[in-house]
Amino acid sequence: MLGLNSRDFKLFAIVCIMALVAPILLNPFPTDSALGQSFNAGYPALMQRFVIFGILAIGFNILFGLTGYLSFGHAAFLGMGSYAAVWMFKLLSYNVLPAIVLSVIVAGIFAVVIGYVSLRRSGIYFSILTLAFAQMSYQLAYSVFTPITNGETGLQVYNADPQILMSPGDPTSPHLFGITMNGQTQVDMGGWSFVFQNGYYLAALFLIASFYLSIRIFRSPMGLMLRAIKSNQTRMSYVGLNTKPYMLAAFVISGMYAGLAGGLLAAMDPLTGAERMFWTASGEIVVMAILGGVGTLIGPVLGAGLIKYLENIVSKINDGILHSWFSFLPDWLDNLLVTVIHPFIGKGWHLTLGLLFMAVVIFLPGGLVQGGQKIMGLFGRNKKSDAKDGAKTPAE
Amino acid sequence: MDAIILQILNGLDKGSAYALIALGLTLIFGTLGVVNFAHGALFMVGAFVAVTVQKLFSLSYIEIDETRTDFLGNPLKVEMPYIDHWFGSATGAWMQDWSVPLSILVVVPFMFLVGFVLERGLIKHFYKRPHADQILVTFGLAIVIGEIIKALYGANPIQTPPPSAFLGTVDVGVMLGFEPNAIAYPTWRMVYFAFSAVIIACVFAFLQFTTFGMVVRAGMADRETVGMLGIDIDKRFTFMFGLAAAVAGMAGVMYAPILSPHYNIGMDFLVLSFVVVVVGGMGSLPGAVLAGFMLGILQSFASMNEVKALIPGIDQIIIYLVAIIILLTRPRGLMGRKGVMEE
Amino acid sequence: MSILEVKGVNKRFGGLQALGDVNLSVQENTVHAIIGPNGAGKSTLLNVLVGKLIPDSGSVMFDGQSVLGRKPHEIAQMGISRVFQTPEIFSDLSVMENVIIPCFAKRDGAFRMHGIESVASEAGITEQAEKMLDEVNMLDKRHMTASSLSRGDKRRLEMAMCLVQEPRLLLLDEPTAGMARADTENTIQLLKDIRKQRGITMAIIEHDMNVVFSLAERITVLAQGTPLVEDTPDKIKDHPKVREAYLGEAQV
Numbered sequence: 001m002l003g004l005n006s007r008d009f010k011l012f013a014i015v016c017i018m019a020l021v022a023p024i025l026l027n028p029f030p031t032d033s034a035l036g037q038s039f040n041a042g043y044p045a046l047m048q049r050f051v052i053f054g055i056l057a058i059g060f061n062i063l064f065g066l067t068g069y070l071s072f073g074h075a076a077f078l079g080m081g082s083y084a085a086v087w088m089f090k091l092l093s094y095n096v097l098p099a100i101v102l103s104v105i106v107a108g109i110f111a112v113v114i115g116y117v118s119l120r121r122s123g124i125y126f127s128i129l130t131l132a133f134a135q136m137s138y139q140l141a142y143s144v145f146t147p148i149t150n151g152e153t154g155l156q157v158y159n160a161d162p163q164i165l166m167s168p169g170d171p172t173s174p175h176l177f178g179i180t181m182n183g184q185t186q187v188d189m190g191g192w193s194f195v196f197q198n199g200y201y202l203a204a205l206f207l208i209a210s211f212y213l214s215i216r217i218f219r220s221p222m223g224l225m226l227r228a229i230k231s232n233q234t235r236m237s238y239v240g241l242n243t244k245p246y247m248l249a250a251f252v253i254s255g256m257y258a259g260l261a262g263g264l265l266a267a268m269d270p271l272t273g274a275e276r277m278f279w280t281a282s283g284e285i286v287v288m289a290i291l292g293g294v295g296t297l298i299g300p301v302l303g304a305g306l307i308k309y310l311e312n313i314v315s316k317i318n319d320g321i322l323h324s325w326f327s328f329l330p331d332w333l334d335n336l337l338v339t340v341i342h343p344f345i346g347k348g349w350h351l352t353l354g355l356l357f358m359a360v361v362i363f364l365p366g367g368l369v370q371g372g373q374k375i376m377g378l379f380g381r382n383k384k385s386d387a388k389d390g391a392k393t394p395a396e
Numbered sequence: 397m398d399a400i401i402l403q404i405l406n407g408l409d410k411g412s413a414y415a416l417i418a419l420g421l422t423l424i425f426g427t428l429g430v431v432n433f434a435h436g437a438l439f440m441v442g443a444f445v446a447v448t449v450q451k452l453f454s455l456s457y458i459e460i461d462e463t464r465t466d467f468l469g470n471p472l473k474v475e476m477p478y479i480d481h482w483f484g485s486a487t488g489a490w491m492q493d494w495s496v497p498l499s500i501l502v503v504v505p506f507m508f509l510v511g512f513v514l515e516r517g518l519i520k521h522f523y524k525r526p527h528a529d530q531i532l533v534t535f536g537l538a539i540v541i542g543e544i545i546k547a548l549y550g551a552n553p554i555q556t557p558p559p560s561a562f563l564g565t566v567d568v569g570v571m572l573g574f575e576p577n578a579i580a581y582p583t584w585r586m587v588y589f590a591f592s593a594v595i596i597a598c599v600f601a602f603l604q605f606t607t608f609g610m611v612v613r614a615g616m617a618d619r620e621t622v623g624m625l626g627i628d629i630d631k632r633f634t635f636m637f638g639l640a641a642a643v644a645g646m647a648g649v650m651y652a653p654i655l656s657p658h659y660n661i662g663m664d665f666l667v668l669s670f671v672v673v674v675v676g677g678m679g680s681l682p683g684a685v686l687a688g689f690m691l692g693i694l695q696s697f698a699s700m701n702e703v704k705a706l707i708p709g710i711d712q713i714i715i716y717l718v719a720i721i722i723l724l725t726r727p728r729g730l731m732g733r734k735g736v737m738e739e
Numbered sequence: 740m741s742i743l744e745v746k747g748v749n750k751r752f753g754g755l756q757a758l759g760d761v762n763l764s765v766q767e768n769t770v771h772a773i774i775g776p777n778g779a780g781k782s783t784l785l786n787v788l789v790g791k792l793i794p795d796s797g798s799v800m801f802d803g804q805s806v807l808g809r810k811p812h813e814i815a816q817m818g819i820s821r822v823f824q825t826p827e828i829f830s831d832l833s834v835m836e837n838v839i840i841p842c843f844a845k846r847d848g849a850f851r852m853h854g855i856e857s858v859a860s861e862a863g864i865t866e867q868a869e870k871m872l873d874e875v876n877m878l879d880k881r882h883m884t885a886s887s888l889s890r891g892d893k894r895r896l897e898m899a900m901c902l903v904q905e906p907r908l909l910l911l912d913e914p915t916a917g918m919a920r921a922d923t924e925n926t927i928q929l930l931k932d933i934r935k936q937r938g939i940t941m942a943i944i945e946h947d948m949n950v951v952f953s954l955a956e957r958i959t960v961l962a963q964g965t966p967l968v969e970d971t972p973d974k975i976k977d978h979p980k981v982r983e984a985y986l987g988e989a990q991v
Contacts (some may be wrong), residue, residue: 003857070528117724124431124527125723128674131667132716139716144709220853221843221861224832228840231829238789238827239841239900240815242849249852279667285534290532343547351547354539361533362521 008215011298014213019204022047023194030191038321039137043310044184044197051200051207052264057288057300058207058214058373059257061190063250063285065295066226069119072127073134076114077107077255077282078381079141079277081262083148086155089174089270093165094157096202096267099214100260107259108252115251119244121235134282141274154273174267181267199268206264207301210257215297217253226250258285287357293367298341307353315349397571398578403696405568409654409727412592413439413691416647417669418676419599426616426679427636430519431527433534436666437541438641440649441510442503443491443657444545447554449499453479453492478542494559496653502644511641515634539661546659553656557582584653591650595643596685603681612636616679671719677732687730691715742767742908742940743788748797750783750964757783758794759964765908765957770934775961777804781944784961785912788942789821789825790814811938812849818907824916826897830886834877837885839867839897845904871903874936875929891922900927902937911943915950927953952976 001009027042029035041047060074081103088099097200118129141149149155157163171293174181181199217223225246228236236243266272275281284307292303319338322345326334345354364371417439424432456475464472480488491498518537522530557563562583569579603609612632648657655661672691676683691714697703699711710717722729743765750758758780765771786792787799790811799806804815815821829837842864847853859865872878875895880888885896894914901909914930915923927950933939934954946952951958951972958975960967967980975979975981 003855003860005857005859045563068528070531097612117720121723121727123673124531124678125727127531128670129723132671132719135667139712140512140709216857217854219857219859220854221847221856221858222852224836224840224858225834225843228829228836231831232827234823235827235829235900236822236840237810238815240812240844240849240904241840242810242812245850245852249854253854259508280663286532286535313495348543348547349541354536357538358533358536359827361529361536362518365525365529379484 004215004219008219008297012212012215015298015301019051019207020201022050022204023147023196023200027192027194031193032191034053034321034324038317039313041312042194044101044182044195044200046308046312047197047200048188048203048264048268049312050305051203052261052268053304053308054301055203055210055264055289056206056258056261056285057292057304058210059254059261060285060289061294061300062214062217062226062257063254064264064289065300066223066230066252067247067249069122069247070127070185070286071118071130071251071254071282072279072286073114073130073132073282074254074258075281076134076277077111077258078111078262078265078281079137079272079274081259082154082266082272082276083141083262084259085263085266086157086270086272089147089157089163089266090155090161091164093163094171094174094270095165096176096263099174099267100206100263103263103266104259104281107262108256111255111259112248112251115248117253119247119251127221131282134277138274138277138279141277149274151328152273154271156271164221174199174270203264203268210260210377211297212239218297222246222249287353289367291357291360291367293369296367296369299367299369306368310352310356311349314345314352315347317345399700401568401572402579403700404583404693405579405581405585407582407588407693407696408689409692410695411689412589413647413651413665413688414669414672414687414692415685416592416595417644418672418688419596419681420644420647421669421673422676422679422681422684423599423636423643425673426681427612427633428515428519428523429559430522431530431534431668433531433666434514434537434541434641435534435644436664436669437538438507438510439648439651439665440545440657440659440662441541442507442645443556443652444549444648445503445506445645445654446496446499446649446652447549447557447657449502450492450495450556451691453477453488453495457481460522477616496556496558496649499649501547501648503649504642507642507645508638511638512634514641515637519637520630520634536639538666542662545662549657549659551659553658555656556652558587558653562587565600588626588650588654592647595646599639599643600681608632608635653699668715671715673729675719675722677729679738680729680731683729683731691718694718740767741765742802743942744798744800744868745784745788746798746800748784748787748794748799750780750787750792750794750975751822757964758787760965761797761964763959763969764967765940765942766941768938769956770943770954771957771959772943772945772955772959773959774945774948774951775967778963780964781961782912783964784801785821785944788910789819815844815904816849818904819910820901820904820906821910822894822897822901822912822914824913826890828885828893828897828900830884832885833881833926834872834883834885834888834896835865835881836866837896838871838903839864841900841904842867868903870901874902875899890918891925894918894922894926895929898933902933902939905937905941909939909941911945912940913945913947914943915945915947923947923950926950930954931940 002012004012023042023319025042026047027036027040029040031040048083056078060071064070084103084106085099088102092098114130114133118126118133121129124347142151171178171180179198181202182197184195184197186193212234225236225241229243231245233243244366262276265276288303288307289300290303292301293299319342323334326337329337360367417435420438421432421435424430424435454477456477458473459476461472461474466472477488477492479491482488483491518533522533564583565580566583566586567576567579568581570576572579603613615633668691672687674683675691676685676687694715695711698714704711741764743763744909745761745763748758748761749756760810761780761784763773773781773784783792785796788806790806790809790813793807801814801817801819804817806817828908829840846864863885869881872881875898876896877892877899880892885893888896915926918926930941934941943951943954955972957969958972959969960975960981968978971976
């Protein structure tokens with residue numbers, strides 16, 4: 001269906017449903033309960049991040065997952081996309097459509113230039129070249145390009161901005177033909193309250209479209225060529241295939257995904273700064289893809305979701321919350337546990353992230369998806385052959 | 397002319413740090429075939445060893461000085477550093493003053509140990525894994541080390557002064573026949589450069605003139621063959637990892653007075669050092685040193701006001717720009733060998 | 740009719756004259772072997788033919804068109820396929836995918852942006868690949884990952900990848916190097932079958948005289964970068980100059 005085989009279609013359907021009912025699904029605990037305060041993720045600001053970074057990771061995966069070219073500068077395209085979108089808000093109006101379109105185009109143009117140069121090298125040289133370009137963009141955004149980027153203050157919309165297409169009565173925040181991004185409907189049911197936000201649903205639709213496109217690319221002849229490039233470039237050229245345009249196409253598509261993510265970030269919150277292009281941001285994208293499972297379809301989305309979720313949850317937990325969890329234990333044990341866990345929570349989130357990341361690379365190089373397959377493999381020997389098959393095709 | 401000499405001097409200390417880190421990175425890559433993204437973190441650990449030693453030396457207990465009184469007439473309470481108490485106040489004061497150079501004595505065995513533990517505990521499992529995995533796991537390690545430092549020492553830079561004897565500047569200009577004060581150069585940076593030069597020379601001499609170094613060099617050229625000769629190359633490579641860590645650690649200790657250590661310097665220096673290694677040519681030790689100094693000096697030239705007026709922002713991007721140009725014109729860096737890291 | 744014409748090709752590496760005034764003509768529909776002792780310039784010549792090396796002077800014409808200065812993928816698109824000493828296959832992909840890729844290359848050229856329609860929907864291509872795999876008796880292995888194949892099967896697969904493109908000229912670089920006796924025999928048989936069924940033009944670079952004499956219809960002997968003689972296998976066997984150059988001292 002929809003040009004997908006039945007397995008892919010199932011996966012796609014699951015992603016669609018998950019994305020659409022996320023506001024309900026991610027609020028499993030009553031809103032005012034202790035668990036709800038700590039673990040509920042179904043509020044718009046966080047869900048937006050899930051889907052937007054999901055889009056980013058899907059795009060990154062088209063490059064790294066299929067071709068094996070590790071870009072360490074992908075955040076640059078995210079940043080450029082955001083700048084482009086905010087400029088559209090400043091010059092035209094708060095309508096997100098031109099902003100998102102331009103952010104994709106701008107990221108695409110930069111990806112053509114950066115990709116054309118970087119792809120002349122492979123291996124770690126490629127990684128360093130992309131890193132160098134991203135760092136240059138970051139540094140320049142803070143210095144020479146201040147007129148465009150507004151330097152350290154960050155770019156935002158001011159009252160004095162032209163906004164030539166803005167007519168009186170238009171919303172004064174990002175909107176899609178009058179539907180404001182921050183507009184929301186709250187539904188209260190018992191102890192639960194679910195928030196359905198316009199902005200989230202716009203981003204979710206883009207995620208669904210991005211995911212669909214990525215399945216099509218994975219299953220297409222081009223996807224096959226890209227995997228072949230990862231496997232053996234010599235044979236590629238002796239078969240009569242020119243690897244360069246294939247690589248460039250993958251790089252540009254991947255950059256445009258990042259631009260789209262950047263544009264959406266700006267559409268949710270119309271300001272941006274150069275820190276979005278910093279190399280740690282690029283590193284985070286890599287982490288998401290690896291954590292989920294590089295080269296698999298769903299992995300990067302899972303990775304992005306998990307990282308953003310953990311970031312949110314772990315950095316929110318503090319000693320007080322821990323004490324309340326362990327209150328049933330004897331005091332000394334309670335204090336001991338809190339002391340032990342303390343460095344990993346709150347501001348220590350990055351430490352947890354680093355450890356988690358190392359653990360995945362060491363024990364689970366295939367990421368969460370492979371982990372899931374392993375667990376599935378444990379159940380029933382008759383399914384074993386199935387699992388093996390699944391590991392070979394770049395499926396799921 | 398004097399301005400140019402000043403910029404060259406300015407570039408030397410940064411260049412020395414780049415060269416030392418790049419040297420270690422190259423040693424690890426050349427011998428173990430591992431791309432170590434945590435090497436900047438080792439440099440940072442070195443810098444924080446200096447911080448720690450300085451703190452330890454100033455650890456004090458409260459002593460009541462019966463001979464003096466405070467303004468209320470009570471016996472004066474004074475802070476008595478333990479080392480003053482143990483070694484006498486003259487030696488104690490000297491040790492506090494010289495805590496940064498003295499940290500070298502601590503950092504060498506400490507970093508060897510760290511290197512040994514890392515290699516045996518983590519890196520060795522990654523020899524056969526793809527380079528991307530090595531990059532990723534060491535990248536994770538770098539995050540972890542950075543965060544541990546942050547948890548222990550906080551996020552703010554910590555001032556770590558050099559011995560007072562090296563606090564001032566040296567008027568290099570006078571020595572070269574310029575006007576007085578035309579080229580005034582901080583003494584400690586001079587010390588740093590000299591120190592780095594000695595370390596670099598030692599590493600090269602070690603590789604050149606000892607049997608051990610010879611085996612390691614042979615191993616860098618062709619690991620399998622050397623392995624077949626019945627030489628236990630693995631043990632030597634473990635030692636090399638320790639050595640590389642110690643070099644990074646020493647570079648970090650001595651750099652602490654120049655740049656107050658904070659938990660991010662590891663990453664800052666790593667990115668630049670990697671660019672240095674790639675520019676020098678992956679796997680080439682002389683290339684790493686050459687590129688380190690070259691980029692350090694270029695960076696300091698680019699931050700001259702005259703140059704900045706000509707090309708705005710050039711000081712921020714010069715290293716990356718040079719890296720891009722070199723990689724495109726000389727695919728394997730300045731002195732790189734063919735086929736390294738290109739799969 | 741000659742399909743490949745090499746005229747006056749020279750190539751120096753520093754002080755070493757790797758190829759000196761090489762003239763060679765491969766006739767259509769023959770198996771032409773190029774033999775010679777180590778360092779005779781066989782590999783250099785092959786690399787010139789496929790565009791990996793550019794000679795200092797001379798010309799290489801394939802089917803009336805110059806191949807010099809063209810990139811390997813352009814030369815491949817002209818109809819020259821190459822089999823390597825150690826099989827170059829897509830190890831991470833399935834056997835089927837390995838054969839599908841050359842089919843696309845043949846149909847769509849060096850690059851085509853086809854990122855939307857799925858591979859599975861290309862019935863013609865799939866059918867073509869399956870037919871090819873059947874021909875080399877590997878259809879039952881089509882879902883296996885290529886890296887898990889035996890050495891002989893990898894060679895077979897590589898051959899299938901070349902043949903499915905129906906090349907005008909198949910270049911073979913020591914196709915039996917390092918193979919066990921049985922594998923060598925199998926490979927010879929495979930090549931003979933291909934020759935018989937498809938009538939394909941082949942140029943073989945080979946060390947193993949057994950292979951050469953069981954396959955070749957023409958032989959060129961290369962020594963120190965220069966062709967010594969070119970003749971039929973029977974004549975080459977007894978040629979005194981060949982015995983001298985190739986087998987060491989002539990047994991006079």
